[in-house]
Amino acid sequence: MSNILISSPVTLGLRNGLLLGVFFNAVVSSSAAFAEETRQLDSHEHGVGELNIAVDGSTVAIELHAPGADIVGFEYVAKSFDDRLTVKKALKSLSHPLELFLLPDPAECRVTEAEAHLETEGVHDDHADHDDHADHDDHADHDDHADHDDHADHDDHAEGPVHSEFHATYTLVCNNLSALTEITFAYFDAFENALELEVQLLTASGAQAFEVKRGKPELDLRGMF
Amino acid sequence: MIFRLVVGSLMARGVTVGMTVLSIGLSVALFLGVDKVKTGAKASFSDTISGTDLIVGARSGSVQLLLYSVFRIGNATNNVTWESYLDLRARPEVEWIVPISLGDSHRQFRVMGTNVAFFEHYKYRQGRALTFQDGMVMEDLFDAVIGHDVAKVLGYAVDDPIVVAHGLASFTEHKDQPFRVSGILEKTGTPVDRTVIVAMEAIEAIHVDWKGGAKIPGQTTPVEVIRQMDLTPGAITAALVGVESRLQTFSLQRAINQYPEEPLLAILPGVALQELWGIVGIAESALLAVSVMVVITALIGMMATVFSSLNTRRREMAIFRAMGASPVAIFGLLVLEAILTTAAGSLLGLGFLYVGLFIAQPMIDSAFGLFLPIQAPAGREMLVLFAVIVAGAAVSLIPALRAYRLSLADGMMVRT
Numbered sequence: 067m068s069n070i071l072i073s074s075p076v077t078l079g080l081r082n083g084l085l086l087g088v089f090f091n092a093v094v095s096s097s098a099a100f101a102e103e104t105r106q107l108d109s110h111e112h113g114v115g116e117l118n119i120a121v122d123g124s125t126v127a128i129e130l131h132a133p134g135a136d137i138v139g140f141e142y143v144a145k146s147f148d149d150r151l152t153v154k155k156a157l158k159s160l161s162h163p164l165e166l167f168l169l170p171d172p173a174e175c176r177v178t179e180a181e182a183h184l185e186t187e188g189v190h191d192d193h194a195d196h197d198d199h200a201d202h203d204d205h206a207d208h209d210d211h212a213d214h215d216d217h218a219d220h221d222d223h224a225e226g227p228v229h230s231e232f233h234a235t236y237t238l239v240c241n242n243l244s245a246l247t248e249i250t251f252a253y254f255d256a257f258e259n260a261l262e263l264e265v266q267l268l269t270a271s272g273a274q275a276f277e278v279k280r281g282k283p284e285l286d287l288r289g290m291f
Numbered sequence: 292m293i294f295r296l297v298v299g300s301l302m303a304r305g306v307t308v309g310m311t312v313l314s315i316g317l318s319v320a321l322f323l324g325v326d327k328v329k330t331g332a333k334a335s336f337s338d339t340i341s342g343t344d345l346i347v348g349a350r351s352g353s354v355q356l357l358l359y360s361v362f363r364i365g366n367a368t369n370n371v372t373w374e375s376y377l378d379l380r381a382r383p384e385v386e387w388i389v390p391i392s393l394g395d396s397h398r399q400f401r402v403m404g405t406n407v408a409f410f411e412h413y414k415y416r417q418g419r420a421l422t423f424q425d426g427m428v429m430e431d432l433f434d435a436v437i438g439h440d441v442a443k444v445l446g447y448a449v450d451d452p453i454v455v456a457h458g459l460a461s462f463t464e465h466k467d468q469p470f471r472v473s474g475i476l477e478k479t480g481t482p483v484d485r486t487v488i489v490a491m492e493a494i495e496a497i498h499v500d501w502k503g504g505a506k507i508p509g510q511t512t513p514v515e516v517i518r519q520m521d522l523t524p525g526a527i528t529a530a531l532v533g534v535e536s537r538l539q540t541f542s543l544q545r546a547i548n549q550y551p552e553e554p555l556l557a558i559l560p561g562v563a564l565q566e567l568w569g570i571v572g573i574a575e576s577a578l579l580a581v582s583v584m585v586v587i588t589a590l591i592g593m594m595a596t597v598f599s600s601l602n603t604r605r606r607e608m609a610i611f612r613a614m615g616a617s618p619v620a621i622f623g624l625l626v627l628e629a630i631l632t633t634a635a636g637s638l639l640g641l642g643f644l645y646v647g648l649f650i651a652q653p654m655i656d657s658a659f660g661l662f663l664p665i666q667a668p669a670g671r672e673m674l675v676l677f678a679v680i681v682a683g684a685a686v687s688l689i690p691a692l693r694a695y696r697l698s699l700a701d702g703m704m705v706r707t
Contacts, residue, residue, distance in 0.1 A: 106549065122537040129541055266562055268537055271417075272341060273561030 107187065110229045112136065113261035117167075117278075120268040121291065126175065126238040126246075128163060134184065134230035136260040141230040143186055156232065157182045159256055163236040166253040172245035175238045182234035243291050251283035293620065297627045300607075304600065308632060311593045315636025318589035319679055320643035322582040323672060327644070329575045331663040336568055339481045340531075340560050342414030344540050347371065347379065347547055348529035350554035354570070357563040360391060360529035363401045363482050367393070370526035375553045379530065382546075384539040387412050390527040392494050395455050400441045402455050402487045404494035404524070410436075412533060415481045425449050426474030429490055432518060434473035438484040440657070442475045449475060455487070455497055480662045492522035532557070586679060590686045593632060597625065597690040601697070608698045621698045625691035626684055633683025637676040641668060 115132030134141035137156045144150045159166070160182035169175045240246055254260055265276040269290055278285050301308050340346075340361050348356040349369035358364040380388050389412050392404035407428050410421050426449035429436055435455075437447060447453065452469040470489060478484055496517050512520075534540050540559070547557035608621055616624075648665050656662050668676075 106551075106554070108549075118541040120538045120540055125538060127538040127541075266541070266559065268540055268559070270537075273540075273559035275562040275565050 108231075110187075110231065113259065115260060115263045117263045117265045118268070119265065121243065121270075124240055124243055126240055126243075128167070128236040128238065130160070130232070130234040130236075132232045132257070132260065132263075134186075134232060137232045137257050139259050141186075142228055143230075153184060156257075157184065160232060160234045163234070163238070166251070166256055168250040168252050169240075170245055170247055172242055173247075174241035175246070176240075177236060178239055179237035180234070181236075182232060184230055184232055186230040187228055246291060247286070247288045249285045249287065251278055251285070254280045254283045293624060293627065296611075297624060297631060300624075301628060301631060307596055307600070311589075311596055311632055312636045312639060314589045314592055315586075315633055315679070315683070316639030316643055318582070318586040319637050319640025319676070320647065322579075322586050323640060323644045323675065324647060325575075325578050325582045326671075326675070327648070327663055328661070329572075329579060331661055332575065333568060333572070335480055335661055336571075337561075337564050338416040339564070340413070340415060342412065342418050342533070343531045343560055344534045344537070345532040345544055345547070345557045346529060346560055346563070347532055347555055347557045350548075350556040353556070353558040353563040354567045356529065356556055356558055357560065357567060359393065360531075361482065361560070363393065363403075363486060367528050369554075370528055371530065371555060372526050372553060373524055375550070375555060376527050376530060378550075378552070379532070379547065382543065384534050384536075384543040385532055386535045387533045389413070389531045390491060390524075391529050391531065392491055392524060392526075393528045395494065395497070397441070397453055397455050397487045398445060400438075400445075400485050400487055402435075402489060402494075404489055404491040406491055409488065409531075412531065413483070415479050415483070419479075421479065421483065422477045424475045424477045426472065429473050429488070429493075431471070431473070432490060432493055432496060432522075433470045433514075434489070435470040435493075436474040436476060436488040437472055438476050438486045438488075439478040440484040441487055442472075443657075447472050447475070449473065453487070455489070480656075491524050491527070495522040495524050496520075587682075589636070590633070590679075590683055593629065593683065594686045594690060597629065597687060598693070601690055601694055604694075605697065608694060612698055618695050618699050622691045622695040625694050626687050629687030629691075630680060630684050633680045636683075637679050641672070641676065 110133055112133050112135040115130060115136055117131075118129040120127045137160070138144075138149075138152045140149065144153045161180045163177055163180055164175065251263065253263065261280050263278045265278055265285060267274045267276065267287075267290065271290070274290075276285055346356060346360050348360055349367055349371055351368045355365060355368075359367050376388070376390055379385060387408060389405060389409045391409070393401060395402040395404075410428055414420055423436075424439065424442075426436070428434075435453060437453075441447065449472055451472045453472060454469055470493070476483060499512050499517050499520065532543075534543055544557045544559065547555050611621060611624070612618075645665065648663060652663055652665065
């Protein structure tokens with residue numbers, strides 16, 4: 067941005083057209099330079115989510131990264147009433163980890179922290195809609211504007227396909243970790259587009275990776291703790 | 292009664308049966324040996340590094356980073372700048388960080404630049420620390436600690452001078468700055484055994500008179516001047532990182548992988564080892580499959596000899612029948628013979644395995660750094676032997692069934 071500020075006094079004396087041109091160039095080049103410095107994207111595979119589990123003492127930290135396609139079936143920015151409702155429901159469901167990842171009762175695990183949000187490629191401020199705002203969305207007025215929303219979608223597509231990911235982080239405390247012998251993934255029942263979760267488990271004995279698939283939604287943890 | 296008959300009958304056909312036992316024994320020994328190598332290789336693989344939470348290097352692949360940073364196989368695509376290393380070291384999640392710098396060699400062994408923290412934090416085989424067989428860690432700029440194999444192969448002792456060559460398999464040597472062996476490490480069974488460890492600054496020091504991969508002609512900076520110079524490295528090859536709390540590992544990993552100033556890669560050693568084993572393991576599994584085939588071939592060979600003996604033993608069978616043996620007894624006789632043959636073969640195979648292990652263990656250890664422990668046969672081996680015997684019995688059912696049918700039809704008549 068500093069580029070523009072410096073260059074505009076210099077071009078002040080010139081005609082409007084030229085000024086515009088310079089301004090435009092400055093914006094393009096500075097944004098290009100900015101993009102070059104930080105241009106990187108996470109890999110993103112539809113149907114495959116990532117689940118990271120770290121265990122330290124009685125604390126279990128879990129992170130879930132899942133493509134929007136897996137969770138809600140689309141990845142464009144939700145604008146229609148239905149789409150936004152779907153996203154809202156998904157976020158609500160994602161903030162109840164013990165209903166998605168069933169742990170054995172004797173392990174006595176309880177959730178101390180749960181947070182879920184939607185991250186859209188290139189749009190970093192699209193954090194979780196807060197539940198407080200749910201009332202506003204319920205108003206029927208929004209349906210009238212549905213046409214406009216469609217137009218907005220087209221603009222997005224012009225830039226290329228948009229990807230979005232649901233991110234969730236949970237902190238659990240388990241009183242009896244040795245009873246944590248398996249995880250059953252109700253996650254696959256809740257989100258029918260999800261096919262696979264790549265699980266990374268970090269315990270005192272090191273890191274291990276597993277693949278949990280829809281066909282066999284279980285993870286055997288015997289002897290891990 | 293039947294048992295005595297069986298043993299007698301087997302003894303009477305000593306040579307044929309002996310050959311069958313030998314072939315089964317060899318095949319079983321091969322199978323157990325391959326299995327032993329597979330489990331041994333996997334164990335020594337995953338024992339190579341422990342206690343390190345993350346390995347950080349230039350962004351490439353997790354397996355590649357693991358290979359060059361831990362196994363000293365292959366080369367880094369890029370280095371990590373010293374600034375990034377300092378940034379990383381300053382992060383609150385990082386409990387300790389050990390830089391490593393690779394690229395030079397001494398004879399056939401790689402030289403690794405690092406700092407003394409390496410000896411404190413590098414752990415192998417479930418948390419075992421490096422120990423010194425002789426001497427101590429580097430104290431001086433030109434001190435080097437050498438791995439067990441380096442000392443053994445090159446016959447070095449503490450205080451011997453060594454010369455470090457520039458680049459791998461290169462003939463130009465850094466003759467101006469001879470290093471001194473300050474310590475020799477105990478055998479670990481890891482790539483550390485084949486590594487020469489020097490200080491990061493020493494790597495810089497030996498390159499003072501070098502530009503663009505060649506020595507600047509006529510320029511020799513005296514060692515005394517080098518000692519006064521600022522030898523802060525410009526780059527490192529990789530770094531081993533320990534995190535404050537395990538719960539922060541994943542977020543630190545993501546932060547490093549998305550570090551905007553430089554493309555870096557952080558990997559979880561355990562997961563990368565697993566990935567690497569997934570690649571190497573295929574060859575091992577193929578080898579195991581081949582050895583299973585060999586066992587099956589030996590068993591089919593046994594079946595063939597039993598078949599061919601049936602004709603010559605018709606009279607024997609007929610006499611058994613005349614003595615009052617039921618056709619079922621004839622059937623049982625042949626199956627029991629097969630079970631005894633395979634059991635003898637399996638035991639012989641086990642014997643071959645241990646003799647082979649005693650002879651080959653030191654050789655495999657020194658040649659490949661693969662330590663195969665000699666232990667009493669465990670449940671797994673017993674299971675294999677049992678499976679071979681059961682398979683032998685199953686295979687013998689076919690000739691036994693034929694003998695059963697023949698003995699019913701033949702009666703005392705022997706048609707020739």
